[in-house]
Amino acid sequence: MVTKKTSTKKASEKKTSARITKAKEPAHIGLVKNDSYLAPYEDAIRGRHEHALWKMNQLTQDGKLSLSEFANGYNYYGLHRTKDGWVFREWAPNATEIFLIGDFNDWKEQEAYQCQRLEGTGNWELILPEDALQHGQYYKMRVHWQGGEGERIPAWAQRVVQDDATKIFSAQVWAPKKPFVWKKKTFKPQTSPLLIYECHIGMAQDEEKVGTYNEFREKVLPRIIKDGYNAIQIMAIQEHPYYGSFGYHVSSFFAASSRFGTPEDLKALIDEAHKNGVAVIMDIVHSHAVKNEVEGLGNLAGDPNQYFYPGERHEHPAWDSLCFDYGKDEVLHFLLSNCKYWLEEYHFDGFRFDGVTSMLYYSHGLGEAFCNYADYFNGHQDDNAICYLTLANCLIHEVNKNAVTIAEEVSGMPGLAAKFKDGGYGFDYRMAMNIPDYWIKTIKELPDESWKPSSIFWEIKNRRSDEKTISYCESHDQALVGDKTIIFRLVDADMYWHFRKGDETEMVHRGIALHKMIRLATLAAINGGYLNFMGNEFGHPEWIDFPREGNGWSYKYARRQWNLVDNKELCYHFLGDFDQRMLEVVKSEKKFNETPVQEIWHNDGDQILAFSRGELIFVFNFSPTRSFYDYGFLVPEGSYNVVLNTDATEYGGNGFADDTVEHFTNADPLYEKDHKGWLKLYIPARSAVVLRKK
Template sequence: METKKQSVKKPAAKKTSAKKAAPTQPEHIGLVRNDSWLEPFEGAIRGRHDHAVWKMNQLTQNGKKTLSQFASGHLYFGLHKLSKGWVFREWAPNATDIYLIGDFNNWQENEKYRCKRIEGTGNWELKLSEKALKHGQLYKMKVKWNGGEGERIPAWCRRVVQDENTKIFSAQVWNPEEKYEFKKKNFKPKKNPLLIYECHVGMGQDAEKVGTYKEFKDNVLPRVIKDGYNCIQVMAIQEHPYYGSFGYHVSSFFAPSSRFGTPEELKELIDTAHKNGVAVIMDIVHSHAVKNEVEGLGNLAGDPNQFFYPGDRHEHPAWDSLCFDYGKDEVLHFLLSNCKYWLEEFKFDGFRFDGVTSMLYYSHGLGEAFGGYGDYFNGHEDDNAICYLTLANKLIHEVNPAAITIAEEVSGMPGLAAKFEDGGYGFDYRMAMNIPDYWIKTIKEVRDEDINVCSIFWEVKNRRPDEKTISYCESHDQALVGDKTIIFRLIDADMYWHFAKKDVNDIAQRGIALHKMIRLVTVAAINGGYLNFMGNEFGHPEWIDFPREGNGWSYKYARRQWNLVDNKDLCYHWLGDFDREMLKVIKSVRNFQATPVTEIWHDDGDQVLCFMRGDLVFVFNFSPTRSYTDYGFLVPTGSYKVVLNTDSKDFGGNGFADDTVTHFTNYDPLYVADHKEWLKLYIPARSAVVLKKI
């Protein structure tokens, strides 16, 4: 798409008795001011910004209404109970006839349940008496078009259920007598820092089954609260036909998955989290949709391109799914309304947008190297998708200024988490996807004695200064079948035989030590937030494998074995305790994520790294064999106490150091003017310690 050049109003020239003032140059847009290397691409950056402004003006009729008012399709479309009767509406421009069929008419076409096209639009409407529908009844649309017909689940429906015997999905009339009333009003997420517990309701139980919203609220949420996380990122909420898709092949975008329970139970889960100071964000999937036609949007009314791009861009080549056409106003209306719906109806505190890289590029980022800035501005970017993401962020923060938006994006597109006014896309955070890749590569390819602390320090703090990130060592991606978690890469089969506290071998001891150090150095360098996937905090063994034909439809690996961390005789307990204490230390510094990361020392030969944040000193010795006595670090003058030590016996370490000792800095006349002295420490091999200035 061609982009319009931004018209820059020149400032009035100052009056002077001498000669005319030279014409002023347009000020660089914020992204370019913050990064001069982007200057050659300023035209493209401004073009994308102008495109979003133009589209926003078009959708809001040049400000006559708000973006939030535009994104209210869920209040119009779908099935709604009125003060007197019911109304059903659907967008289906290619349809020639639509009937509602269901329990109420024996699943047969009936004139009483025949929709009417609203003149001059592609919308259909049906008004019914109060007695025509009852709560709990099942229904679908019977859609006809030139050359065909089919049963369909409405695109805007809010409740979809699956028959246990036939496995057929149907929409369900949902109008319970008792509506859930949120007890916690005006909740605001804590973001200083944002500590995210990524979780999945269905696999959140010990039992080999699909867990429920209620079970998660009662059994898992208390663990999250106790461990010190202030946000849960919930996966697989939008209804999806195949459980094993992890929720990423969505069919009904407005329906919370019924396999976990009722909408009221989901609301109670969110409300309970809020009452305990925990934010709830949703893993939202707007990057693609499942191909299913009966359950999904694949062919709602005889036009496969109603919601999706035509031609070569119709299907995602790697995900076996369909790609939304972000250039259509009706699709923007659908997706933006979807964002607002989850915020308002369920009080979600924001979203982690899945698959953003796939949205940004015509190639979906597949086979792309992204080796330089030119790779982000070479014409293969989908301006429509970029515009949608920008508008989505504007809308979300208009509906809830305290909302959280996170982009899962691997290419490194500049400006993704920068302010809209600066030419950015407006996300609050972007995922630091380089960090887990780095840890996997290091564990797989680098010997312990060759670990480079300078490289570690670079990776954990490698980000654009004007964009906040969510750092993490591993997420659900690293726990799936075909991959391995950090703990499994480090210890592997020895976890089965040597993870009892009385029988820890050298391999398990090494894995336990590095698991703690990797997490500590990652969280210690955050500039926004930190994420952990459910169970990984205590080194959950094995992998995630959802029920499928290849495993006999077993739930054995689609669960979390909380009994392991609860067992004081097993090593998992050590790792869980360490994670809890680690977060407590991070939260002890006000606005920890905003404090500068000040390097004190690094030595790749010794494999020792030291840096400060606020009053905390972080010291790491990655050497597998060498312990150091009286290792000196030049720090602000004063006394320091140990607040966390990975080598503590409480966390499965050797307990070589006496952590009760207060450490006083040693005078050095060379650094008096800098108010610095030497902090001398004993640092055991393969350990890390955090000290606090007192």
């Protein structure tokens, strides 16, 4: 199929393309085979699938090119050193004149730096001798159009920097004499399971400042490796004018943010991660773009619709940003090339696509309830965006068959993380955004004695059978000002005054206990991956508030206080130590993802839940007051040892149970033929235990 093409096998690709157009369709497309409730919408599913195939054939000239070859725009556009000098190209169909200006010509228009329009196209080109530019110099375009002119940063610029004094952004000539040499040239992510540490380079340091790629590599990456995560998901890589946007208002899509260091610094970070078995996933923003005209694409050459939808669809009503026109081939070329660029140039292992819900619907998902399947096929969907996302996944997996793609999507659009050949959009995973919403709602609205294990179990494993998910309790969203992390909702102000060992209040004990149980339950029930935002694993006490006028441009809350978890006199290390051991236990079960979640028992009255995965048994007692002696579960006969207990003193618990005891099942004549017996346990209130069959 298309998803398995490679750019080195053109003959095979032509045959594949021919099969695509001539092959007889199966009786039912895969999505409908897997979910009969989708049968009424099979025509729409087929229509979207065929539209993507048609567009793919169009872009690849009916298979003469591979999709990967089509997405080589970053090698053509922008500024590049050649064997004879330099070449600069830009797509600007509405421009009448373009000059390259910079500190090499006193920022003045000069004939020697005037671009020429390539006949019959919207492309402009400038060829310069070797001595015309030097590494490190700053430049921009001076663009003229009918009725106006302005300075612009090239859309395909691969290095953009901000002047410390003036705060003005400029592109920068970047051609170091010694190119970066990768020590780890090939890498395959570990995905069984995928354990993601979501992070932000700038706010990853203890100091009140903007951290760097090098500081992250030296100080934070070793923590992540030690904790046991096998992937990092880095936010805010693409250059963005406003630091406080968290990287979601992108201006230069091909430029790694210079706030954090040089391109070589970022490559060194990724190389070091790969050497230690850690995949690096990029948080990519293709759902919208910053409105800025000087720094961004908002009005590159006098046409505000060059990259973006016209009319009412031009601006995002909630994000104060611009919406890409996914129906334009040039925009598809720009965005698909952007995907390939980050894979090839920086060796990223894949992407978490931000704001997918906003892309899928004309309404951006705002005010929509999404109550039934009809809401996904009612004509309110942007077929252009659906086509782009499908093509992006095909391309990414063509460039790197081991790449990981994740969709941040809240509506529940079926097929998003299903295989392309089955009529899906081809993502490897979708974010399980229902889970953090459920935990927050439960903590906010229900007293502890009303927590129902049946509801918990349903929510943490509620997903489509043919789509993998990334489960999480909380991400960066729950850590921002205006929201609260789980630990803050559980402990509140006592975080500040009673988190020293020996001084804990009942609220602190409760918070520590439930924080561990919530994480363990969520991780134990995954069917793909698990995500944690940096610092949340040890209950970081502060929200995130980037420097802004309202806080006096302070960095106090735009950092991570690692000193708290390092201080053994405080309770934070209990949570951090537990998180590390929890990941160890899950990774110790071979093929954890492929092992089904099997319910053993739940009782909402007792607030007890038990389920198994392979040789592991997970038992939870959510009751705040009731402990149970000899609570019995029917399990495969044999002996079981405790491998993790949230109530252990080393994790801040009471240590009520003796975890050195080996537990043997008791025979029952009724279940002997099934080789099952009764496992009887002491389960303290508000605790969870994991046992392994010996």
